[in-house]
Each structure stands twice: as C-alpha cells, then as structure tokens.
Amino acid sequence: AVAIASSAFAQADPLPSWNDGPSKQAIESFVEKVTEEDGADYVAPDDRIAVFDNDGTLWVEHPAYTQFVFAMDRVKELAPEHPEWKEQQPFKAALEGDMKTLASYGKKGLVEIIMATHAGMTPAEFEAIVEKWIATAKHPRFKKPYTELAYQPMLELLDYLRDNGFKTFIVSGGGIEFMRPWTDRVYGVPPDQVVGSSIKTEFQDKDGKPELFRLPEMNFVDDGPGKPVGINQHIGQRPIAAFGNSDGDLQMLEWTTAGDGPRFGLIVHHTDAEREYAYDRDTQFGRLDKGLDLAPKEGWTVVDMKTDWKEIFPPEPKP
Amino acid sequence: AVAIASSAFAQADPLPSWNDGPSKQAIESFVEKVTEEDGADYVAPDDRIAVFDNDGTLWVEHPAYTQFVFAMDRVKELAPEHPEWKEQQPFKAALEGDMKTLASYGKKGLVEIIMATHAGMTPAEFEAIVEKWIATAKHPRFKKPYTELAYQPMLELLDYLRDNGFKTFIVSGGGIEFMRPWTDRVYGVPPDQVVGSSIKTEFQDKDGKPELFRLPEMNFVDDGPGKPVGINQHIGQRPIAAFGNSDGDLQMLEWTTAGDGPRFGLIVHHTDAEREYAYDRDTQFGRLDKGLDLAPKEGWTVVDMKTDWKEIFPPEPKP
Ligand SMILES: [Ca+2]
Ligand SMILES: [Ca+2]
Structure with missing residues (x-):
C-alpha cells in the first residue's frame, strides 16, 4: 500500500x-x-x-437508463387516458415493451415519449410522481x-x-x-x-x-x-x-x-x-x-x- | 426596543x-x-x-443600472474598432451620452448594445473585462x-x-x-x-x-x-x-x-x-x-x- x-x-x-x-x-x-x-x-x-x-x-x-424505465412506466400508467396510444408509435412499442421498434424511432421517438410523460403539470406535481416511482420501482436484475x-x-x-x-x-x-x-x-x-x-x-x-x-x-x-x-x-x-x-x-x-x-x-x-x-x-x-x-x-x-x-x-x- | x-x-x-x-x-x-x-x-x-x-x-x-453604465463605457472603449458607430444608432446616442435618444430605441436598442459589448469572447475574457471595470468605475454622485x-x-x-x-x-x-x-x-x-x-x-x-x-x-x-x-x-x-x-x-x-x-x-x-x-x-x-x-x-x-x-x-x- x-x-x-x-x-x-x-x-x-x-x-x-x-x-x-x-x-x-x-x-x-x-x-x-x-x-x-x-x-x-x-x-x-x-x-x-x-x-x-x-x-x-x-x-x-x-x-437501460433509469429515467428511460421511468418513462416507460409512465406511458403504461397514462395509457388509459390515451386509448390512441395502442395504435400510435412510439407509444405502441413502449406499451408492448418492444424496445427494438422503439429504438427505431431514435431520439425523436424518445423526446416524444418524454414530452407526453414529463410535461403538463407543476414542478411540485412532477416531483411527487418521481418520488413515488423511485420509492417503489426495482431494478430488474438486482x-x-x-x-x-x-x-x-x-x-x-x-x-x-x-x-x-x-x-x-x-x-x-x-x-x-x-x-x-x-x-x-x-x-x-x-x-x-x-x-x-x-x-x-x-x-x-x-x-x-x-x-x-x-x-x-x-x-x-x-x-x-x-x-x-x-x-x-x-x-x-x-x-x-x-x-x-x-x-x-x-x-x-x-x-x-x-x-x-x-x-x-x-x-x-x-x-x-x-x-x-x-x-x-x-x-x-x-x-x-x-x-x-x-x-x-x-x-x-x-x-x-x-x-x-x-x-x-x-x-x-x-x- | x-x-x-x-x-x-x-x-x-x-x-x-x-x-x-x-x-x-x-x-x-x-x-x-x-x-x-x-x-x-x-x-x-x-x-x-x-x-x-x-x-x-x-x-x-x-x-442608472450599473450594468447599463458598464455597457455605455464598453461602447466608448470599443468605438475605435467601430467607426460606423459614429453615425449608427443606438451607438451614436450611446457615444454622445444622449440618453433621451437612446431611450427612444427602447429594449431593442439596449439589447443591440448588450450584444455588441458583451459577446464575442470567452466567459473568462468577459470576467476579466468586468473585473477591470468594476475595480475602477465610480458612481457619479457618491x-x-x-x-x-x-x-x-x-x-x-x-x-x-x-x-x-x-x-x-x-x-x-x-x-x-x-x-x-x-x-x-x-x-x-x-x-x-x-x-x-x-x-x-x-x-x-x-x-x-x-x-x-x-x-x-x-x-x-x-x-x-x-x-x-x-x-x-x-x-x-x-x-x-x-x-x-x-x-x-x-x-x-x-x-x-x-x-x-x-x-x-x-x-x-x-x-x-x-x-x-x-x-x-x-x-x-x-x-x-x-x-x-x-x-x-x-x-x-x-x-x-x-x-x-x-x-x-x-x-x-x-x-
Ligand atoms: Ca453517463
Ligand atoms: Ca431591482
């Protein structure tokens, strides 16, 4: 030493x-x-x-990036309010967990998902959503x-x-x-x-x-x-x-x-x-x-x- | 008390x-x-x-705002490199200390002066300019x-x-x-x-x-x-x-x-x-x-x- x-x-x-x-x-x-x-x-x-x-x-x-997993979970959570997502990419791929198709939409697809899942509320409301998710979500391997x-x-x-x-x-x-x-x-x-x-x-x-x-x-x-x-x-x-x-x-x-x-x-x-x-x-x-x-x-x-x-x-x- | x-x-x-x-x-x-x-x-x-x-x-x-005074001083300092300012507003007014004319150009005029005097260098270079000015400039009344x-x-x-x-x-x-x-x-x-x-x-x-x-x-x-x-x-x-x-x-x-x-x-x-x-x-x-x-x-x-x-x-x- x-x-x-x-x-x-x-x-x-x-x-x-x-x-x-x-x-x-x-x-x-x-x-x-x-x-x-x-x-x-x-x-x-x-x-x-x-x-x-x-x-x-x-x-x-x-x-995958933790925030990416968070965004996928948010899509699933918000899906009942967005029946159109069942047929609309990149949301369809996100809902089906089809990462290959999702990846084919590149950064543009990801930004679309971020906007749909991270906007439309106050910072305090978003903070509460993050706090709740981070307290319960678990890493798939660990x-x-x-x-x-x-x-x-x-x-x-x-x-x-x-x-x-x-x-x-x-x-x-x-x-x-x-x-x-x-x-x-x-x-x-x-x-x-x-x-x-x-x-x-x-x-x-x-x-x-x-x-x-x-x-x-x-x-x-x-x-x-x-x-x-x-x-x-x-x-x-x-x-x-x-x-x-x-x-x-x-x-x-x-x-x-x-x-x-x-x-x-x-x-x-x-x-x-x-x-x-x-x-x-x-x-x-x-x-x-x-x-x-x-x-x-x-x-x-x-x-x-x-x-x-x-x-x-x-x-x-x-x- | x-x-x-x-x-x-x-x-x-x-x-x-x-x-x-x-x-x-x-x-x-x-x-x-x-x-x-x-x-x-x-x-x-x-x-x-x-x-x-x-x-x-x-x-x-x-x-006047201190940064406004700074910008006016910068215009004067840079004027030799910009002979066109003698005839070009809002710089002409700034050079002549004609605040009334300068004010008539409103926010747009001020932004033009800020861009001409605050940009075009690294942050470290700008910092040095500010340090030098703030160490020497004096308030007109006090x-x-x-x-x-x-x-x-x-x-x-x-x-x-x-x-x-x-x-x-x-x-x-x-x-x-x-x-x-x-x-x-x-x-x-x-x-x-x-x-x-x-x-x-x-x-x-x-x-x-x-x-x-x-x-x-x-x-x-x-x-x-x-x-x-x-x-x-x-x-x-x-x-x-x-x-x-x-x-x-x-x-x-x-x-x-x-x-x-x-x-x-x-x-x-x-x-x-x-x-x-x-x-x-x-x-x-x-x-x-x-x-x-x-x-x-x-x-x-x-x-x-x-x-x-x-x-x-x-x-x-x-x-
Ligand atoms: Ca990294
Ligand atoms: Ca103030």
Whole structure:
C-alpha cells in the first residue's frame, strides 16, 4: 500500500471500497496536492469545483437508463387516458415493451415519449410522481430500488472531496427535475447543485394562484457539448475535476482538464459483468468509444471497475 | 426596543443598521419562527432558501443600472474598432451620452448594445473585462466604486439569514456573468448561487483547445415572470423568502409567498433622496408601481429606507 503523506488522512482510509492501485493513488495524490496550503498546486476552496456525470458514473445505467424505465412506466400508467396510444408509435412499442421498434424511432421517438410523460403539470406535481416511482420501482436484475444502486466507491469519493473543501455538482444528460428529488438523500448533492437536461417551464397566474407549468418543449440538452455550457450557466466556474463514463462526457472532461493549474479527469469503465455490467464501445446506453482512446493521451484516470473497486454497491442496510 | 425571545440572538443585534420598527421586527420574527425547532412554523435548513433581487435591492441602481453604465463605457472603449458607430444608432446616442435618444430605441436598442459589448469572447475574457471595470468605475454622485454602494442593512440581512441556516441566492434581471465576478466578495454569494439574465454560450474546440464562446443572442431573461422560472431552473426549490424593490420582482414575490407554511416577502422602497434616491411609480430604473399597491394585500414588508435604515452604505474602510 502507498503511504499517504497528509497526516489528516493517514488516520482512516477515506476510500475503503477502492482497492490500492493507480486509480486510487491518482485520486488521493490530486486531492492532497490541491489542498496542501504551501504547495505549488494549492487551489483555494472557492475554486475546488468537482462535476460528476450521473448515469453509469454514480449509479447503474444498464440494462437501460433509469429515467428511460421511468418513462416507460409512465406511458403504461397514462395509457388509459390515451386509448390512441395502442395504435400510435412510439407509444405502441413502449406499451408492448418492444424496445427494438422503439429504438427505431431514435431520439425523436424518445423526446416524444418524454414530452407526453414529463410535461403538463407543476414542478411540485412532477416531483411527487418521481418520488413515488423511485420509492417503489426495482431494478430488474438486482431487485432493489434504483437509489440503492449508487456505486459505493463513488459515494465515498463524493464524501472525500467534500471533506476536502470541494463543492460537488452533478452534471447529467438526464432530466434535472428527475434527479433533484433524491440526489441530496443519495449523494449529498442538494437540488441547486444538480445540472441536467430540462423542458421549458412557464409562469402562470391562474385565479390569483401563481404557479409554474412544465411545457412539452425542450429547454436544454445537457449532454456532450451541452455539458460545458450547462456548467458555465449553473456553476459559473470551470471545474478542476470531472468524472464521467461515456462519450457524452468528453467535452466536459476536455474543458475541465484544459484549464490552467492542477486538473483531474476520470472515466468509470464498466468491466465487471459479474458484479455489474461490462460494456464500452458497443452499447445503446453509455457508449464509451472515443473516451477510451483519448484518456491516455489526456492523462485521464480510467477506473477498471473489476480491479479498482472492492465493492460495487453500498452494504445491505442492517435489518 | 422589542425584546428578542431567542437567546441565541439576544446577545448582539445582528441587524445594527436597522432601526427598531415594524420592518426589523417582521424580519426577526420570521427568522425566529422558522428556526425554532419545536415551533409550528419550523422549516428544516435544507428548505431555508432566500432569494434577493440585486439592482435597487442590494446595491444602488440610480441614476442608472450599473450594468447599463458598464455597457455605455464598453461602447466608448470599443468605438475605435467601430467607426460606423459614429453615425449608427443606438451607438451614436450611446457615444454622445444622449440618453433621451437612446431611450427612444427602447429594449431593442439596449439589447443591440448588450450584444455588441458583451459577446464575442470567452466567459473568462468577459470576467476579466468586468473585473477591470468594476475595480475602477465610480458612481457619479457618491464618487465610489459601485461595489462599495451595496446597502449595509441588506449586507447584514444576508449574513443574518446565513447565520440562521439559510442559503442565499441572487435572482436578478441583470447579466449573470456581469455579477458573478464580484458577488462572493461583496455579498458572500458564490457564483453558483447567482441567477440572472444571460446570452447564449457555445462550446467550440478550436485547434484542440476546448473553449466556450459568448454569442450575440439572448438565452434567458430573468425578469418578471422569468424570475420564478429562473429560480426553478437554478435552485430547484421554491424559496421561503424573497426580497425585491420593483415590479420586476412581483412574480418572484408572489410565487414565493404563495407557498405553504411560513413565507416572507419584502420590498425595499426608495424614500430617501437625501442619503440615496427617492423613486417608485415614475422612474426608468426600478419602477415600483403595482408592488406598492399589492404589498399590504399580500402581507409583504415594505422597507422605508428613510426611517428603517440607520445607515445606507457600509462605513468607510479604515485608512
Ligand atoms: Ca453517463
Ligand atoms: Ca431591482
């Protein structure tokens, strides 16, 4: 094991679910470097901004994105109000669980389903719908609520960074209001530190009751080149550390690590089919292709889930 | 003087620049109410969200919005590169300081000037421009940097709320990237807790150097009905307290105070021509008309600057 110089963290291992190895070493040496007050690479706490992709970086995204499963369930729940969906694509495919046909409608089909299932209510009403679903839905393989399928090593990493004065943000291609109801509880990230894709919201004042309404119209796509834009808009600072798992995180990783001073980029590589899933260049959810080639050139750390992670998921809560 | 029940705050007055009276009382009784753990109106720290308008609420906005003055100075600075502006409105009027003609071009003219002076560079370059200007520009009447013309009672109020577990946000019609360079220093509000109007930003990867560029195109107008929308987008929670000074804050005040549980709305009324300015229904900058009529019906506190505030500006720094 590598001896850790900083006395503050020599006492207890802040990353117990990480096996000793180059990934853990890289993380620890970056954190020690930027927090060492007299060091050449010291970064003031105000500038210690870390951004995390969500799906596949902080929690499971296979066999399908959790929000995708949520949208499918919403279609089924709303179907009685929409008898026309039985014959109308892409809803017909969604109702029949025919993922192949659904996929043939591409992004356009997905957006249509999102608009039909995520709009037409207030943010508070949508939040209640998400809360109810997330409390009851279970992952098809692990038979657990999705919020229990966050990665234990990443939860430790979030804590470790915050304990070292970092402000941690989620920057996800997923819906901002799909995440906000539970990110504080699961990740310790409050709603205002969540950046994501969004649909438009409109202020209305009906019968003297001021309210916001969710419109069936895209507002912002927080993916790929949208991630640096979303970060700039919400956070207003270039992060010094970025964590992702797919090519949708490339621009965020590039922009973060291209800044002056010490920078850190990390990619979670899904290599453990036994304990979780193994996928990279050839998958519908979380494709990692260019990123795998770029990482060594850019000096990004690539986490090998199989060898780097002692545990994948949090321990079972005591009965 | 009113005896303050809470022992924690009986020791020292957290709002020394506020005269005793109904405004100070209303603020203190709200804060005590929501922080009293066994009380009926207790609000958990996570939900203690307070939003503040900036111009005219936290700092001076007369004789003109600070960002408007900045834009005029930028036009003058850029004029040598734009000889055509000498004959082209609204730039001609801006260069000549002819505010009447400039005003005749309305919002459209102002947007044209903003696009010509605020776009075409990276966010970091714009930040440097703002930093340089804000460090040197002086208010025409008070002969001080604008950042020294924040209202001392409001600075105390920001601190008081934060000391009581509130998270404080700025929600301004002004440009988000015009404010972020100095809000932490002046108000203790970090960049990610600033909500404002914005122009579009685009990710570009030129010669392997990933960068963001500010485009001459509006992205979001954080004013009037845009304020609740901006709050929802950035903060993701309905605030329990809102502070404003003009009709541009109406929807923010309405939406905030219409929520369940204890709520607080406050309007700063500019009544002190001697120490600052006196204006409300009839002014170009910070018009307060409907708000004055609505406040008593809605139970919002209206601060009378003349009688409620012992001091307007922070004390002179010791030489
Ligand atoms: Ca991902
Ligand atoms: Ca104002």
